[in-house]
Amino acid sequence: MKIETYPGTTIVEPNLNPIVKKGLRGWLIGNPLQTADAPSQTIGKTIGLAVFASDALSSTAYATQEIMTILITAGAGALVAVFPISLAIVALMIIVTVSYQQTIHAYPGGGGAYIVARDNLGELPAQTAGAALLTDYILTVAVSISSGVAQITSAFPFLDPFRVIIAVGMVMFIMLMNLRGVKESGKAFAVPTYFFVAAMAITVAVGMFRFLTGSLGTVVNPPTDLIPSTLALVTPFLLLHAFSSGTSALTGIEAISNGITAFKEPRSHNAGITLLWMSGILGTLFLSISFLSGKIGVTPSNYETVISQLARTVYGGQGILYLALIAGTAIILIMAANTAFADFPRLGALHAGDGFLPHQMTMKGSRLVYSTGIVALAMIASVLIIIFQASVTALIPLYAIGVFLSFTLSQAGMARRWWKSGHLKPGEQIVEPGSTITYDKNWKTKIIINGFGSLSTLTVMIVFATTKFKDGAWIIIVLIPLLVSVFFAIHHHYKTLAKRLSLENYIPHTRISRHRIIVLIAGVHRGSLEALTYAQSLGPDVTAVHVSIDPKETDSVRKKWDQYGGGTRLVILESPYRLLVEPILAYIQKLLEVRQPNELLTIVVPQFIPAHWYENLLHNQTALLLRAALVFKPGLVILEVPYQV
């Protein structure tokens, strides 16, 4: 134990190693890291891409299919619209990417929708954006794990009855990996992420080569289960609906801007380049998949995915490369949950730091990650998985509204920022909590980009909410305002607390007029006499109190007290109804009523401490009951004097 002494203060560094470096916890999540180790726990671009891009990249596994599933209601001919819609989505993706690229450089300390909205739009939009994102991260975990498990159970149907257990088990595994720290979980999850990217890139490259050389052909035995007998019309609404379904490709694109602080310095630079790589890979793969799918005549199906049809056509069968892509797809869907685990705790810590969530969420755990947030995410997502029985169909309508709401608010906030920037003189600056605003000569262009982005994502969100309202989207529309109210209630609590604890105008108590000490005795024995000794050390004004239930017992107490009580005043409380706690409460209530100002009242309760906890079942838990009954009374201290048995 190292001890340094300053005038009036002693600094002690207790030796905690024997306490902290052992046990199951250490084995599960590793030995604790010191606060000073924090910088070494940041990650570079390669691991950063794996950690933060898996959610976004996993959407290439299903985005094209989502568009096709809507268009097919107007017949196979309507599928020609897939590629133009994909182009529009990629255009939106570019706008969003540019916007977030600017955000990342403007907010090097972390620039998610929450911070941008807080600095530029105010508390309510910020809390709304945060609530939307937090909800969406929980859903990301539930949906991606459930869809990963669905891939596994469609390959091994005998596992289907266990799908909820498997899904919850996977959530727990990813939770433990994340509790080990962002660096270790990043390393562990980098391999499958890059495996998927490589498998998908090879498939797309081979497909393009065969298309350009004219040897690609079309899908053999395309599935026909979704081709309808009566065709819907190709209306603008249908196209919009297909477009909004396809925008699920954009979910996860905001992840890097929330996680800037996880990157090595220079943070903004590294995070920005990672975002460009992510969007580049995402856009290229998505567009290529949509393009090739159109050329080879893929049809959407409930039984065979677009990726599977594409891969078997490209490779001319179901060989090793086909299997590699299918396996990689299943894994990336599960990995997508990891991105939520990287971002949810950080965003939670931001909320908590501003006093809108319990402040425990701002504390870094033994491995320098926000453990409370990680565990909370795992628990809530597991509950969702259990409630929805790991059904993707049931969960998917809840998904993506939150992320588009946060896109909208984030880009609106950025637009507001450019407007402020345009009205500064060169050299002037506005310092905000998250960043500093200076004059930007391109402010008009930037407002247009962000404003257009904001409107686009708002439109997508409204279409989403309308078309999926009945399927479950209403839950989110109810939930987000509810969450925001809870956040503000929490904020109110902390503000009130701070005001009540504030030392402004604080006048210290001048003196204590009286310290009345009550010692409760059930019988006269070594335990109660030990408590009496302690009570007497607190002050001279000691009264012993005994509750009389059995007259014989009371007689014995009186006689023994004469002998051993040392002259201490004894009060016997009659209890005609054989109650133990209630007469004490009534007596204390009486004392509190006649209390003078600055009078202290302390209740001393002797307590047996048995050798084993279960032996407590053999004793009345009077101390516990009294504590429960009295804890809300002001100006009263209860203490137990332990007596080892």
Add this chain to the structure above:
Amino acid sequence: MKIETYPGTTIVEPNLNPIVKKGLRGWLIGNPLQTADAPSQTIGKTIGLAVFASDALSSTAYATQEIMTILITAGAGALVAVFPISLAIVALMIIVTVSYQQTIHAYPGGGGAYIVARDNLGELPAQTAGAALLTDYILTVAVSISSGVAQITSAFPFLDPFRVIIAVGMVMFIMLMNLRGVKESGKAFAVPTYFFVAAMAITVAVGMFRFLTGSLGTVVNPPTDLIPSTLALVTPFLLLHAFSSGTSALTGIEAISNGITAFKEPRSHNAGITLLWMSGILGTLFLSISFLSGKIGVTPSNYETVISQLARTVYGGQGILYLALIAGTAIILIMAANTAFADFPRLGALHAGDGFLPHQMTMKGSRLVYSTGIVALAMIASVLIIIFQASVTALIPLYAIGVFLSFTLSQAGMARRWWKSGHLKPGEQIVEPGSTITYDKNWKTKIIINGFGSLSTLTVMIVFATTKFKDGAWIIIVLIPLLVSVFFAIHHHYKTLAKRLSLENYIPHTRISRHRIIVLIAGVHRGSLEALTYAQSLGPDVTAVHVSIDPKETDSVRKKWDQYGGGTRLVILESPYRLLVEPILAYIQKLLEVRQPNELLTIVVPQFIPAHWYENLLHNQTALLLRAALVFKPGLVILEVPYQV
């Protein structure tokens, strides 16, 4: 509040009426009764018969059928043995009744198997008898409620899916009635008990009259489902098996001897007469049912009970009297549980009084009954009902072994008592805790009666245990020794505790050499300064301790402490792993290691008391964690100074 003062002692009678006379509890079980009311809560013979006889009387509903079900395996011709076997059982019943009659007069303070075995055979047989009876009472509740519910669900099959809920609901109802007090529950349950006795007596009387006048006839369409195609031989073992099955008629006969203290004075007299009435009714009804059943050619069946066949033959159809008997039978089966509720808590209180069960069981609740025992019985029986899904077939093999074990031990104890009595000189006496033994000139006859009774019940028990071993009786054979071990472990705990608390050779602490006070501060605010004021009132040796997790926070604490700490020594504990509780524990451990003799150590923890309990979720529960970690450390007092927010 009435206050009387004696020299050195004050007797206070707090006004508890506003606390105790209201709320759901009062509505459910009635207002509390004063200890002085106890004598008015005793019961007379009429209600006593209803309370304590329902278990025994209910066995007339099935005892004849139990005998027939065994005999029928040797064919319908073997049923001629029913009446002789019933005569043998009634003979045994007379022996047991005479034995218990003697016990009741010898033990006016309660003379169950437990007390008789304790006074005459020793602790181990007494605990065994008690464990056997307690187990049997639990099973009585589970079996009788389940069979009552089975009668209901066979009348209303649509209720079958809810049978477990209905059964548990009935247990709760009988529990509440018993928590109201023995007098009130007795009154409530007297009506159905006498209704059943009357219905059964009328049936038997009409049957006898018609038999004697030759107009009785035989059962129309007797059920044949249990008549076997290949017949077993009528061996002595088969007859013994049938006999032991029929002895279920004796279960419940011991109830009155356990419950003597519930009767009005003169207790022994009233209890003795009630026992005679009970045995008389039980024997007459049982014998008549067996006799008439043989005459009219009743065959046992899984679909129609013996009582139903008898009644429809006696009444010549299923009229109003038939229905009254069937309804009364269903109700008496449920009522049988009430006897267990009357006896289990009394027996539990006897065990607890001797220190073999938690002493809470000796305390009378607000309605002057042993509430803990009543609630415990209801809970354990409900768990059994849930585990066995309210199935009578599954529960019945567990039943009756316990009661015969207690018969055996009780009668063996009485035999031992007569032996002691015979070896006294006239005028001599032995005073035992439960009774006083004097010379009895008929001691040899009495030894023969009790000895024969004991051997008979022992035989029945062994046959029972052997024939039903595989069906579940093994559970009881394992459980009873286990329970006895637990009882002795509890006894050991209380004996050790009493020795440790004893004031023999007690030397009071001469003086306290030092009282070291530690006050924990997370921050410097009104709450922690209030705690400091309190700590300073305890003594001059106060040290403030702060755990440093965030260096900025620590700096602020140091600066504010200089201003507001009033010169109190401040110790800062470095926590490189961001742990809160562990550094404090390590520091306290160090202090305890260097502690001098008679040095006290008190830890003062400031604690916010929020306006609503759920607001506690927004605060670290440091005080709670510290308490949990430190409660087992000797010589240490932790106290929380509350600060209302």
